[in-house]
Amino acid sequence: MLDKKYNAEEKEQKWQEYWYDNDIYKFEPKENQKIYSIDTPPPTVNGKIHMGHLSSYMHIETIARHHRMKGEAVYFPFGFDDNGLPTERYVEKVIKKRAQELPRAKFIEICLDETKKLEEEFFALYKRAGFSCNLKTHYSSIAPRTQKISQKSFIDLYNKGLVYHAESPSLWCTECRTACAQSELESKDIESTFNYLKFYISGTDEYVTVATTRPEMLCGVCCVFVNPKDIKNIHLLTKKLVVPYFGYEVPVLADDLVDMEKGSGVVMCCTFGDTVDKEWQRKHKLPIKKCFTDDGRMTELAGEFAGMPILEGRQAIIAKLKENDFLIKQENIVHSVSTHERCGTPVEIAVKNQWFIDVLSHKDELYKAGLDLNWYPKSMRARYLNWVENLSWNWCISRQRYFGIPFPVWYCKNCGKPKLADESDLPVDPLKDSPKTPCECGCNEFAPETDVMDTWATSSLTPQISTDLYTNKGFDDTMVPMNLRPNAHDNIRVWDFYTITKSLYHFGKLPWKDLMISGYVTSPDGSKLAKSKGNGADSPQNIIKTYSADVTRYWANNLTLGKDTAFSLVEFDNGKKLVNKIWNASKFVMMFLENYEPKKVNLEVMDKWILARYNELVKKFIGYLDKYEIALAVNELEKFFWNFCDNYIEIVKRRLYNPDVYGEEKCNSAKYACFNVLLGMLKMFAPVLPHITEEIYMDYFAKFENAKSIHATQYLVLDEKFDDEIIANGDKLVELVSKVRQYKSENKASLKAEIEEVTITSNITDFFKQAEPDLVGVCSIRKMNYNDGEYSVELGKIVPPEADAQNQ
């Protein structure tokens, strides 16, 4: 027997323990069983999880559970992305020290400790949310087995000529003191000034105007460009210009990329002020002039300004330009600047020895991959394609940091050639290990590569890393393509793009078939949720405690796929109502099913109606979920469920209560329908509301199916077929019941008030006659009359309560 009230907090935790202890979600594919595999997003271990993450995982959950209910073996692994810069920065904040201030080994040790603490918190939350991924074995992106896969990937790319080591311009963060990738950039609007400067033509007192937002880079000007089609400036090509204040001369060169309309049409080029400078440096073989140090200060090139931080240098130089009459005018502008997403610092371009994966020469294949993958929702494909089209940097994977996977590389001290580790020795740490064979040149002395790999160089291998937990095959593609990659839209250009790149490069195939892209949950005011805010009153832990995991899951699964939604607690009330209603309806129905024995019976028409409706629903429901339309699927189910409660149960209730009046057979018919429809609905609710459905199922239904959990069963598909008209006819009757209710309501009568007589004119008189006991019962009608003809209904007088009492 079910309790009178459902205590969610207690029951949910009971079942979570039960599932965990009994391995309910264990991946054990039987022979010929279809496998559905999910490339679960490993949470980045760099702070507290917030409702946005949680809701995204709750979508994945529903899909995983859906496929289990379809009878597939669901491979739903779990892991953490716990290496790399995000984690380092988190740890730096916790210990209030910069990584450089500690010995490398000590810092790494602290990172491992701190991530472990956070991971335990994550685990507890995932368990409490009722997640059905494999919580017993998980991967970690810093673990040795992962390092092995990641290093092997590097070696494979090296052998294929797809990764190269070069001294070339790379994006540089002066705050994190490391190179970064294009995908780590974030545009930020920053107030600045546009400075119009006098560049004197050498040997004259004529000048041309050159505008710049970065006057501090005047110390590193290589040349000045004009457009070769620019008649008004073309005469400058034979001249030299004098850089204001710094006083040295630079040549004037021509290039098509110069926009004649912008500013004066004359532009200064430094190495490197922006992406175009990078292009020009390469194209025109310009000298490289380094204006900044790695930690963002002016170099000796800046003379008296050397040592100043960039911004300070800019102000100081502007002051000098003004003083010396080089500044024609200044405009205040707000322009968007590429900043490092981890720290918000404007990114510079620095020439460094870095490792790059070549993506620019494979744009076409990468673009095509986007076309070949199934994106849900479809519109997300455009974001991917847009990103690939706009790629302008090869993927820099080396980081001048500490807590990451080391490159399996040493450099020969004699010839400088990189020496790669032997695959059988992986994982290696070049700082601790040494190559086993000498260099080709015969030299046996090596310097270790001290850079570590970018975290995405590893997490782009999650199809390999996660399936390795099951196959133990390491760097391997037997379970690839996986069925699903789920993530939020911010990861399209990062995790998705990099995973696609690696999978194509290594195995020549797509990493998955489908991508399910969730939207963001924003604060009620529309601003981004941040991990730093995630621990307040609206923390996932608190929400689940207050509203239960099931209700939270219901909320998450009502969000439209791919769309950002402002977080609002109001939405949780629907879920609470639904859970409560499922409990009460089940309790009620099960009251009549105590000695129920499943067997075929002669069905009454309204019982056929609800079963036919159910059949229709199951098809629709599964169809929606197969297309990742979770909200629509749940919506359909809910509509059906409410119809079941408010109409069907009300209609058959009397038959269930009074077998002596209606006859045993009619009562059994209702029981049959109730049993199957309730069981069927519970199974459909199970992916979204795994706890309450489990409680009800295990209390009553489990014994009929000999199952140890509702989540170990499949959707209920009935083998009965029904006449096509039964649904329309049944709906007609429900409509009639509604009409009678309205009639009573308008007359302010109680719903149980009796009606003298009702006359139905229709061409389905047979149907109404068959349903008469139900109709008369639910509407309290004393006498029914039937006519054939065009549909109409005549309602007789409502019997006044007093008269009713007298008649009794």
Added chain:
RNA sequence: GGGAGUUUAGCUCAGUUGGCUAGAGCAUCUGCCUUACAAGCAGGAGGUCAUAGGUUCGAGUCCUAUAACUCCCACCA
């Protein structure tokens, strides 16, 4: 500047491939203690589906343009 999304009831949103009087929840109003549920039930009111054109027998749904908001990318001269 390029691309995507959104715009439907007072609020939050559903509305597959164009098809009968446009839906739900919340809020509001009116009734009802009806042998599961008052955290409930029944009923009502509330919308020229952003705007303007077009295609069609028929448009919230397709096409074109416009506006507002959001996001992604590019823009640092």
